[in-house]
Structures are given as structure tokens and as C-alpha cells.
Amino acid sequence: TMKGAIFDLDGVIVDTAKYHYLAWRALARRLGFEFTEADNERLKGVSRMESLRILLEVGGVEATEAEREQMAADKNDEYVDSISKLEPSEILPGAKEYLLQLRERGVKIALGSASKNAAFILARLGIAELFDAVIDGTKVSKAKPDPEVFLAASAALALPPSDCVVFEDAEAGVQAGIAAGCRVVGIGSPHILAAADLVVSGLHELVQSVR
Ligand code: G16
Numbered sequence: 001t002m003k004g005a006i007f008d009l010d011g012v013i014v015d016t017a018k019y020h021y022l023a024w025r026a027l028a029r030r031l032g033f034e035f036t037e038a039d040n041e042r043l044k045g046v047s048r049m050e051s052l053r054i055l056l057e058v059g060g061v062e063a064t065e066a067e068r069e070q071m072a073a074d075k076n077d078e079y080v081d082s083i084s085k086l087e088p089s090e091i092l093p094g095a096k097e098y099l100l101q102l103r104e105r106g107v108k109i110a111l112g113s114a115s116k117n118a119a120f121i122l123a124r125l126g127i128a129e130l131f132d133a134v135i136d137g138t139k140v141s142k143a144k145p146d147p148e149v150f151l152a153a154s155a156a157l158a159l160p161p162s163d164c165v166v167f168e169d170a171e172a173g174v175q176a177g178i179a180a181g182c183r184v185v186g187i188g189s190p191h192i193l194a195a196a197d198l199v200v201s202g203l204h205e206l207v208q209s210v211r
């Protein structure tokens with residue numbers, strides 16, 4: 001049975017991908033090329049600097065290390081500006097209800113995200129206090145599909161990975177959960193997330209109706 005639940009943030013709890021996209025697209029336009037929504041799919045679950053590397057590759061733009069740092073900082077300033085307006089109503093359907101049900105059942109809850117803005121986002125959404133541990137981009141350095149983030153999250157919950165279930169929307173995240181030794185619930189398309197133990201369209205599917 002599940003003693004710990006580890007949630008990815010973007011795509012599972014909240015759709016921040018659209019705000020990441022707008023900020024990356026603005027950067028691409030400043031550099032003189034178009035970055036499409038299809039291109040943006042490649043950035044989901046990927047760290048900030050790796051996202052920038054992919055974006056520059058798409059645009060065929062060369063940049064020094066210092067220039068890259070500046071571009072990433074500019075993109076993040078714009079992104080933080082838009083997530084500063086995030087509201088609890090933007091929590092994805094069923095996510096808060098599912099977290100509350102898990103807590104009632106005594107399941108420990110952790111966040112396992114690549115984002116360095118994760119704590120700020122949880123606070124904006126008003127759900128920070130529902131997490132027993134937050135492991136994010138400020139605490140780990142190896143990007144998914146490396147299992148580091150989920151190993152750190154299960155350790156923070158003082159549980160073996162085999163007692164934890166990872167909830168992930170990105171293929172690299174599903175792979176990371178499997179590599180950590182956790183069971184994995186994929187959120188999204190069964191086609192893309194075929195390696196997961198179970199795939200649902202959203203956390204709303206897992207909420208139990210009580211009457
Ligand atoms: C999220 C997003 C990625 C983003 C990464 C780093 O990952 O899916 O697109 O590049 O965080 O975000 P930041 O620039 O805020 O540090 P996750 O793991 O929550 O899906």
C-alpha cells in the first residue's frame with residue numbers, strides 16, 4: 001500500500017507550462033525567431049538551463065555562458081512576474097481534494113519538482129501546508145530521468161521508495177520515478193506515459209466520492 005505520495009508540480013498540480021511558454025517565446029522573439037507550442041513540449045519537466053539549451057538549438061543561436069545566464073535570468077524575471085498573479089482557482093481539477101484525502105488516510109506527501117520557483121508557486125496556490133516535504137530545483141541538481149529528486153523526496157518522508165507513489169505528467173518524470181524504485185501514476189496520455197503502472201487524465205479521476 002501507498003505510505004508516501006510524491007507529486008510533480010507543473011502539469012500535475014498546476015499548469016505553469018503556459019507561463020513558461022510565454023516567457024520562452026518572448027525570449028525567442030528578442031533573439032529573432034519563433035518558438036512554437038510544439039517546441040515547448042520538449043521543455044516540460046526539464047530544468048531551466050537545459051530548457052534554454054533546447055530553445056537556442058531550435059533557433060540556431062550560439063551564445064556564451066555569460067549570455068546564457070543573462071537570458072535565463074531575463075526569462076525567469078518575466079516568468080516570476082506572471083506566476084505572481086497565480087490564484088488558488090488555477091489548481092488543476094481534483095488536485096487539492098486528492099491531497100486532502102491522502103492526508104486523511106495518513107499518507108505522507110512530498111513535492112518532487114525541477115522548478116526553483118516551486119515553493120513560491122505552492123504558496124500562491126495556498127496549498128504549501130499540505131506538503132510534508134518539498135524537494136525542488138533548489139535542492140537537487142540532476143534532472144529527470146535521473147531519480148535524484150524522487151529519492152530525495154522519499155528520504156525526506158523517511159520512507160523507502162517502494163512505499164511511495166510518484167505522480168508525473170512528463171515521460172522523463174515517469175522514467176525517474178521508475179528508476180527511483182517507486183510506483184508511478186502517469187497524468188496525461190497513456191500513449192506517451194506507457195511505462196507508468198497506471199495512467200489517468202488528471203488527479204480528479206483518483207478522488208473518491210464520499211457520501
Ligand atoms: C518545471 C517545468 C519545466 C521548467 C522546470 C524548471 O518542472 O515543467 O518546464 O523548466 O520546472 O522551472 P524553473 O525555471 O521555475 O526553475 P516540473 O518538474 O515541476 O514539472
Ligand code: MG
Pocket residue numbers: 008009010011012044045168169170173
Ligand atoms: Mg511536470
